[in-house]
Amino acid sequence: LDPRWESLPPRIRARFPDTPRGRASAYEEFCFRVLDIVASQVAVVKPQSAFFEACGPTGLEALQNIMKRARHLGLMTILDAKRGDIASTATAYAEMAFHAFEADALTVNPYLGRDSIDPFLEISRKLGRGLFILVRTSNKGGREFQGLDVGGQPLYRRVGEAVEAWTREHLGEERFGDLGAVVGATCPAELAELRKLLPSTFFLVPGYGAQGGTAVDTAHAYRADGLGAVVNSSRGILFPAGADPERWEEAVERVTKTATAELAAAAQPRH
């Protein structure tokens, strides 16, 4: 759920002024409709905090309402906010995600190290929620620092192995832990490599669709048993290319069906 004012269906945009409050209301209405359409076809939604924050306080109200609606529809929620800070500041971010927004999981940046993850874990483990740590992001420039060689392996692999060690502290069903890794579909070779190295780490896979990753690329994200990843599609679902703006809801429904079908085919167990 990455609502962008410029990309909203004109019928929705026309009903709200182009002000922070107007945008927030339009985002809420748009996301509510999308949730109603996709709820029967997907398991998880991932609201992107930035677009709501850009609207100021009323944006967060819209985000709270959208998170609530998603839960009400039986969907799990990943709050994509890529937070990262230390000590009581990290605790405050965890309170934001898990109390103020009641997210099932939050995306977190690893640059500050394990002691910056602990305050998040303290709250997420108490509440039975999860974290997804950025490991290898889907942008072209992601390689700049993540790909640096550290002792014979790229930094993202070192971070990934740390995440695997941390998640094994708290294994649950199917031998998955409660810390996942963000690994882009735009780098399928790295996805395959990390899948082998991190068997207990659930993956959150951005980059499928508009960013260029294909369903076949996402196949590398799963273990041989066909489990282990949630694949994200944002623009591809929300703003289908070439759709008739007057019939955007039908287009969202259609592309969601196509995407889930091709992703499911790619996710078949290999034994």
Add this chain to the structure above:
Amino acid sequence: LDPRWESLPPRIRARFPDTPRGRASAYEEFCFRVLDIVASQVAVVKPQSAFFEACGPTGLEALQNIMKRARHLGLMTILDAKRGDIASTATAYAEMAFHAFEADALTVNPYLGRDSIDPFLEISRKLGRGLFILVRTSNKGGREFQGLDVGGQPLYRRVGEAVEAWTREHLGEERFGDLGAVVGATCPAELAELRKLLPSTFFLVPGYGAQGGTAVDTAHAYRADGLGAVVNSSRGILFPAGADPERWEEAVERVTKTATAELAAAAQPRH
């Protein structure tokens, strides 16, 4: 400005219910009073976004009011939000910081690489604002990834040198650019090393005071001309140890004077 509910002066806490809205109102009142006390003694304030976000939408209203009040008092503002994301999502975070909150500068996480910094720069350069990139953070575990050896130097140095190259694209007064670096006072040797390597990069220095960094440690943050750093004190100013809770405003005023005096002494030019 890191307001913590548990640490607020009891007189303020007693007047608000312990709810998200009550906490937000208490934070606003507390920070307003602190701003009035310190405005004549400091140049910059750095509100910590996390504590306001933990209160949900009303927390952001309080943060907006505090940022506005700070500007009105003639203070520069650094919004400490440590954001980092790609493409239009990064643009949305920049809109949050520079439009919704009108910050003079924003702290940003470098893990996603330069192309994740560009959308922030596009807006900050248009508006004449700045960014502080996390280079070497003040927490004990900051070394875990930031200290990894990449080609004979630690990762934080590699990131720092990238920031220096980026900031030189847009030099202003005193040969400083508009991208700064966050470097903790808790690692004075690294502070001295980075100061030498990054002559055009302004430093934001956390870790002085409650986290253990001394005024003498912060001396390494300045160039020989005595310029180049803004030193942050959070808990040390807001919640002075051993202060009479009934006379907390006097304590804040006293410790601010002591801190600015000892920091100024440490910042003397060396030629």
